[in-house]
Structure formats: structure tokens, C-alpha cells
Amino acid sequence: xxxxxxxxxxxxxxxxxxxxxxxxxxxxxxxxxxxxxxxxxxxxxxxxxxxxxxxxxxxxxxxxxxxxxxxxxxxxxxxxxxxxxxxxxxxxxxxxxxxxxxxxxxxxxxxxxxxxxxxxxxxxxxxxxxxxxxxxxxxxxxxxxxxxxxxxxxxxxxxxxxxxxxxxxxxxxxxxxxxxxxxxxxxxxxxxxxxxxxxxxxxxxxxxxxxxxxxxxxxxxxxxxxxxxxxxxxxxxxxxxxxxxxxxxxxxxxxxxxxxx
Amino acid sequence: xxxxxxxxxxxxxxxxxxxxxxxxxxxxxxxxxxxxxxxxxxxxxxxxxxxxxxxxxxxxxxxxxxxxxxxxxxxxxxxxxxxxxxxxxxxxxxxxxxxxxxxxxxxxxxxxxxxxxxxxxxxxxxxxxxxxxxxxxxxxxxxxxxxxxxxxxxxxxxxxxxxxxxxxxxxxxxxxxxxxxxxxxxxxxxxxxxxxxxxxxxxxxxxxxxxxxxxxxxxxxxxxxxxxxxxxxxxxxxxxxxxxxxxxxxxxxxxxxxxxxxxxxxxxxxxxxxxxxxxxxxxxxxxxxxxxxxxxxxxxxxxxxxxxxxxxxxxxxxxxxxxxxxxxxxxxxxxxxxxxxxxx
Numbered sequence: 078x079x080x081x082x083x084x085x086x087x088x089x090x091x092x093x094x095x096x097x098x099x100x101x102x103x104x105x106x107x108x109x110x111x112x113x114x115x116x117x118x119x120x121x122x123x124x125x126x127x128x129x130x131x132x133x134x135x136x137x138x139x140x141x142x143x144x145x146x147x148x149x150x151x152x153x154x155x156x157x158x159x160x161x162x163x164x165x166x167x168x169x170x171x172x173x174x175x176x177x178x179x180x181x182x183x184x185x186x187x188x189x190x191x192x193x194x195x196x197x198x199x200x201x202x203x204x205x206x207x208x209x210x211x212x213x214x215x216x217x218x219x220x221x222x223x224x225x226x227x228x229x230x231x232x233x234x235x236x237x238x239x240x241x242x243x244x245x246x247x248x249x250x251x252x253x254x255x256x257x258x259x260x261x262x263x264x265x266x267x268x269x270x271x272x273x274x275x276x277x278x279x280x281x282x283x284x285x286x287x288x289x290x291x292x293x294x295x296x297x298x299x300x301x302x303x304x305x306x307x308x309x310x311x312x313x314x315x316x317x318x319x320x321x322x323x324x325x326x327x328x329x330x331x332x333x334x335x336x337x338x
Numbered sequence: 339x340x341x342x343x344x345x346x347x348x349x350x351x352x353x354x355x356x357x358x359x360x361x362x363x364x365x366x367x368x369x370x371x372x373x374x375x376x377x378x379x380x381x382x383x384x385x386x387x388x389x390x391x392x393x394x395x396x397x398x399x400x401x402x403x404x405x406x407x408x409x410x411x412x413x414x415x416x417x418x419x420x421x422x423x424x425x426x427x428x429x430x431x432x433x434x435x436x437x438x439x440x441x442x443x444x445x446x447x448x449x450x451x452x453x454x455x456x457x458x459x460x461x462x463x464x465x466x467x468x469x470x471x472x473x474x475x476x477x478x479x480x481x482x483x484x485x486x487x488x489x490x491x492x493x494x495x496x497x498x499x500x501x502x503x504x505x506x507x508x509x510x511x512x513x514x515x516x517x518x519x520x521x522x523x524x525x526x527x528x529x530x531x532x533x534x535x536x537x538x539x540x541x542x543x544x545x546x547x548x549x550x551x552x553x554x555x556x557x558x559x560x561x562x563x564x565x566x567x568x569x570x571x572x573x574x575x576x577x578x579x580x581x582x583x584x585x586x587x588x589x590x591x592x593x594x595x596x597x598x599x600x601x602x603x604x605x606x607x608x609x610x611x612x613x614x615x616x617x618x619x620x621x622x623x624x625x626x627x628x629x630x631x632x633x634x635x636x637x638x639x640x641x642x643x644x645x646x647x648x649x650x651x652x653x654x655x656x657x658x659x660x661x662x663x664x665x666x667x668x669x670x671x672x673x674x675x676x677x678x679x680x681x682x
Contacts, residue, residue: 099370099680100382100649108645111607129605129632129644172371172647217607293609 080333107134107167107175117250117334119160119182124153127167160184181296183248185213186336188239194226195233195309202227202331207234209333215250216333218292220257227252227259227331231313238337241272241306247299250334253285254292255321260328261285261295262315269308277303287318294333301337309311372682373649375635378597378618378627379682380664382649385411386428386678387665394422394430399667399676400591401444402657405453405470410657410665412676413444413457420457421472426659428678434472439464443497443545443590444513444655449504460494478508481526486514497590499546499558501573509560512542517560517575520619528588530575531560538577541565545590548599551621559591559598566606581623585643586631588617594658601653601666602631605644612651616666616679617643629664629679650677 110127127136127149136149141162142278149155160182167175194207204223209216216224238244251261262284269277281299299338314330317323345667370381389396396414404410409431410424420435429500435441440461447454454475455468467476480493496511504522519528541564549570550556557578558571566586570578585606592599598619603614615631624637630649632643651671656664664679 097383097680100384102369102371105371106648108605108613108648111644128642131632131646134646267403285643 101171103171103173106173107131107169109176109178110136110165112136112165112178112180113182114157114182114215117181117183118185118213119158119217120185121156121158123157123182124151124154124182125157125159127151130167131169133168134172137166137168139164143233146332149329157162158218159181168242183296183336184338186243186248186338187244189236189335189337190239192335193235195235196231198226198232198277199228202329210234210335213334215294216252217231218252218254219328220254220259220292220331221250225252225331225333227329228312229314229327229329231311233309233311234335235307235309236335236337237307238305241304243304244301244308244337246338247301248334248336248338249283249299249332250298251283251297251331252292252297252331253288254331255287255289257292258317258323258326258329259331260287260315260317260319260321261297261330262328263330264313265299266311266313267301267303267308268311269303269305271303271305273322277305277308279303284315287319287320296334371649372616373647373679374616374629375627375633378629380629380679381682383428383678383680385675387424387675389422389427389430389675394419394433396422396673396675399654399671399674400442400669401655402665402667402676403444403446403455404657404659405446406448408660410659410676411444411446411455411470412667413438413441415439415441421455424676431616432471438466440494443495443509445498445500446647447500447504456498456500456506458495458498458508460496463490463493463495463513465495465498465506465508478506478520478524481518481529483526484516484518484529486516486532494658496543497545499548500552501548501556507546507548507558509540509546510544511540511563515540515543517543517546517558517571519575528575534566537569537580538571540569545588546573546591547591549591549593551593551596559593561588561590561600563587563589563603568600581619582639583617583625583643584640584667586615586617589654592656592658594662597626597658598623599656599658599664601656602643603652603654603669605631606642607644612648612671613645614652614653614668615643615645616653616656616664 112127115124130151132151138147163180166177209224265281267279317328374483397416398591401413412422419433420438420441423432438459440459443458445456465478480487480490494512497509499507506520508518510516515533517531540562544563545561549559567582569580587603588600600617602615616629618627620626654664654669655667662681666677
């Protein structure tokens with residue numbers, strides 16, 4: 078009996094001396110959540126879901142300007158009602174929280190009665206047609222998705238509003254993806270006729286800071302300050318900047334949304 | 339049937355029940371992370387295969403197999419030592435291979451009691467049959483009488499599978515996407531597959547294995563990684579079925595007992611770096627566990643598999659040992675060594 082006890086004692090000693098180092102939960106980070114919303118608008122019916130959330134994790138959603146905090150269990154959904162930016166991450170202590178992602182919701186714009194692509198589009202990057210620009214949906218980061226329209230040469234879009242109204246500004250949903258030569262920088266010329274028949278022509282420069290990271294979605298706001306029912310927008314994509322391997326070549330401009338305020 | 343794993347589990351449980359208080363007190367067991375689902379759950383030993391990189395460097399750790407004596411052979415594209423031979427305790431027993439810059443596929447085959455390795459090299463555009471200690475036995479070049487390989491650099495083989503008759507199937511997963519069937523001496527017998535979206539074609543025919551779980555009717559399982567699917571073919575090259583695994587970029591199928599294991603390089607979604615995981619299917623092609631990822635016990639057809647926690651970066655192969663522990667070799671993961679998952 079004594080010998081048997083000694084034998085197991087030795088076994089225990091050896092076992093502890095060569096302790097296996099297993100990975101502990103607090104050394105592991107949750108994956109960055111993929112979130113989906115039914116629309117880009119804070120219109121009271123916008124539902125947010127996170128389909129790949131760990132079943133035991135919760136989603137934390139913080140409204141940036143108010144600090145309001147909401148949490149959501151895996152498999153559930155959240156109604157988002159406020160415009161602005163949200164910081165979102167997943168939590169499951171003692172695992173490390175996921176990286177934080179940002180979601181931006183916009184107020185609904187004025188009613189656009191038609192939006193037409195006037196120049197020959199690139200068929201490969203026009204799968205969803207010009208309708209995708211007014212569908213209220215934010216497309217994912219893949220430029221090959223049907224929700225994006227893209228071109229690397231000048232193109233013209235004509236817009237007809239449902240009513241003649243003062244147009245304050247426009248927001249464009251754009252893609253940045255340096256690896257795919259997609260750079261949200263372009264000259265934009267607006268042409269319209271005012272109520273009294275006078276021609277209106279304005280020129281703007283659309284530009285975001287140069288993005289070297291992977292593909293990302295952004296909104297660019299442009300102050301228009303006109304009163305008109307119809308107008309055309311001519312976009313002229315910029316050349317790729319010096320720091321890009323394709324410097325001097327035309328960049329691609331990809332749009333997924335056009336909202337008029 | 340009592341398996342070695344059942345026996346070990348029972349023995350350990352018996353030992354633990356008799357001495358549990360002192361074991362837990364002495365060793366300070368404080369809840370390691372457990373990943374996986376159902377019966378396939380694992381603890382993780384991240385440093386199991388870690389080595390002094392100045393002695394045994396690795397670049398991408400592409401594939402891994404276990405020989406009959408229990409040793410684990412790791413294939414890396416580091417030409418200081420393309421093959422690292424691990425003992426089960428994670429120590430290096432041997433290292434060889436300096437001429438495979440595109441070392442990618444590693445398959446073990448028992449040839450009348452003598453084990454041999456098949457190595458594919460997509461940079462040399464060749465496939466090699468080797469002894470376990472690194473002696474070259476046979477080389478297969480690009481088949482230049484096949485139109486797609488008039489230019490031999492189009493041949494970028496990623497994997498081999500060896501049938502019970504010794505004939506060789508080569509998946510040209512980084513090349514023309516053909517599956518090439520050779521006799522045991524390296525004479526071309528058949529070519530099928532190719533690039534495309536139809537059921538019998540591939541987008542990244544990355545991995546291949548012989549599925550001999552139905553002894554009377556072995557078939558080929560071939561991954562179409564970009565299509566997030568595994569396709570079943572007859573040994574003659576007829577497409578039989580496609581098993582979709584949405585969201586899972588599966589590398590190669592690994593049959594062990596009645597299960598099929600896959601390393602998943604990444605989850606679907608651009609920008610999701612380091613988003614790989616492991617996926618296990620049963621003999622009925624039902625997913626039974628996804629260590630590190632989402633899982634649906636109902637196996638709904640449109641279910642999206644996706645990483646939930648960042649245990650892995652880019653798993654490229656999973657090797658299953660006799661005790662059903664897993665070893666995960668990873669691509670493009672900071673020159674890291676294989677991770678061990680201990681089944682619980």
C-alpha cells in the first residue's frame with residue numbers, strides 16, 4: 078500500500094513538473110463582429126443583427142454622440158433609431174472583447190423620383206444598375222458585389238427630385254480599397270437649371286484621406302446649396318496618388334448610395 | 339469497439355476520481371479555454387510545436403501527417419528544413435529537405451508496409467515521392483501532352499491522394515484546376531476537372547483525399563476552396579455530389595475513422611484577416627463541430643460558417659493523431675509552429 082502511494086506520488090510530481098500550458102480564455106480575443114442593418118437610415122424601423130456572433134457573447138452598441146449603450150444577445154436584433162455613429166464590439170468575459178467597428182446611420186433624405194446613369198457604365202461594375210444608389214442599403218466591402226457601381230473614367234448621373242425644393246447637401250456612399258485601385262477622390266460638376274431658368278454650375282472636389290488599409294466604406298458629404306427639381310452630376314475620377322504602385326493611372330470611383338438633403 | 343482514446347479516457351477518469359483533490363490542488367488547474375461542439379471539443383496547447391527559429395525555422399506551415407510510429411511530419415516552404423519530424427511531445431526528432439521552395443502538399447501512404455511521403459511543389463511545378471528520411475523515389479513533372487500544360491509553369495500542384503492500388507491523384511489547385519490520375523509508376527491515366535463554376539469544375543481545387551469509409555465504394559473528396567465546397571467524385575473522375583459549406587474556405591479533407599476534418603483558411607468576408615477555424619463532418623457529411631466558429635446542429639443548407647474567436651490565424655491543415663487530438667498547421671501566420679488541440 079505504501080509503495081502504491083509512493084508510486085502515485087511520483088506520478089503526480091512528474092505530472093506537475095511538466096505542466097501543460099493550455100490556452101486560457103483571457104488570452105483569446107473574440108472575432109470582429111459582422112453586423113447587418115436593414116437600411117442605412119435611422120428611420121425607426123432599422124434592425125441591426127450580428128449573424129456570426131459567438132452564441133455566448135453579447136453585442137455592445139454605443140451611440141457615439143449621446144453615449145447611449147445598448148446590448149444584444151446572440152441571435153437577437155436591435156432597433157436603432159438615432160442618426161450618427163455607433164461603436165460596436167462583442168463581449169464575452171473572460172475572453173478579450175473584439176475589435177470595435179463603426180456603423181454610421183443617416184437621416185432619411187428627400188424623395189428622388191428617378192436617377193439615371195447617362196454614360197455607358199462598366200457592365201462588370203454595374204450589376205445592380207443605378208437603382209442601387211437609392212435603395213437605402215449600405216454595401217459590403219467587396220467591390221464585386223452588385224450593390225456597388227464603379228468607373229475609372231468620367232461618368233454622368235442625372236437626378237430628378239419628386240418636388241422642387243431647396244437642396245442643401247448630398248451624401249455619397251463610397252468605397253476605399255487601395256489594393257484594388259479604388260480611391261474615393263474625384264472632381265464633381267453639378268449642372269442644373271434654377272426655377273427662373275438661370276443655369277447653375279458648381280464644381281466640387283470629393284476626397285477622403287488616402288486609405289492604405291483593406292477595403293472600407295465611407296460617406297462623403299457635399300454642400301450643394303441649390304433649388305432645382307433636376308440636375309446632373311459629372312464625376313471625373315482622380316489619378317492614383319504618388320504613394321500608390323499605379324501612380325498616375327486613373328483610380329476607380331465606386332458608389333453605393335446617393336442621398337439628397 | 340474500444341478505441342485507444344476511449345481506453346485512455348477511462349484510465350484517466352479512474353485515476354482522476356481516486357486522486358482528484360490533490361491533482362487539482364497541486365497542479366492549479368484554472369479552466370483552460372475549450373472550443374468545439376458536441377463530442378468534438380478541445381483544449382488548446384498553443385506552444386506545442388514551438389521551436390528555436392534559428393535552428394528549425396518555418397515559413398508557412400502547410401501540411402502535417404502522422405506515421406505509424408506516432409511521429410508527426412510537418413511540411414513547410416522554408417528551405418532550411420522543408421520537413422520537421424516531431425515526436426508527440428512536440429520535440430524535433432529530425433529535419434530534412436532544402437529543395438522545395440513551393441512545398442505545399444504532404445500525403446502519407448503505406449506501400450506494402452513501407453511508408454512513403456508525397457510532396458507537391460507549386461514553384462517547381464513537380465510532385466515528389468520520398469522516403470521518410472528524405473530519399474527521392476520518383477518525380478512527376480507537368481504532363482506536357484495535356485494542352486493546359488504545354489507551358490509547364492501552368493502546373494501548380496497543391497495535393498496528392500494515393501489509392502489502395504498505388505495510383506496517384508494530383509490536384510492542380512493553384513494551376514489549371516485539373517485532377518490528374520497516374521499509375522503507380524507515374525504514367526498518366528486520366529485528366530478531369532478544370533477551372534469553372536459548373537459542378538464538375540473547380541475554383542481552387544486545393545485538397546484531395548480518398549474517402550474509403552465505405553470500403554466497397556471508395557470515392558474522391560476534392561475541396562473547391564474558393565467555392566466553399568467539397569466535391570465528391572468517382573475514382574474514374576465522375577462528379578457525384580457537391581457539399582456546400584458557406585463561409586468556410588476549406589483547405590484539404592482529412593479522413594480519420596468515420597470523420598472528415600478540414601482546416602478552414604479563413605471566413606468569408608473581405609478584410610477578415612486571421613479568421614480561420616476547424617470544421618468536422620461525420621460519415622453522413624453532416625457538420626458535427628466547428629472549433630473556433632459558428633455551428634448549427636441542424637446543418638441548415640444556408641448556414642454561414644464564420645469564426646467566433648481568434649484562436650487561429652490561417653489554418654492550412656489539420657492532422658489527427660491516434661488519440662484524436664488535432665495539430666493545426668497555419669499559412670502566413672507569422673512563422674508560427676503547429677498548435678495542438680487536445681480532445682476532451
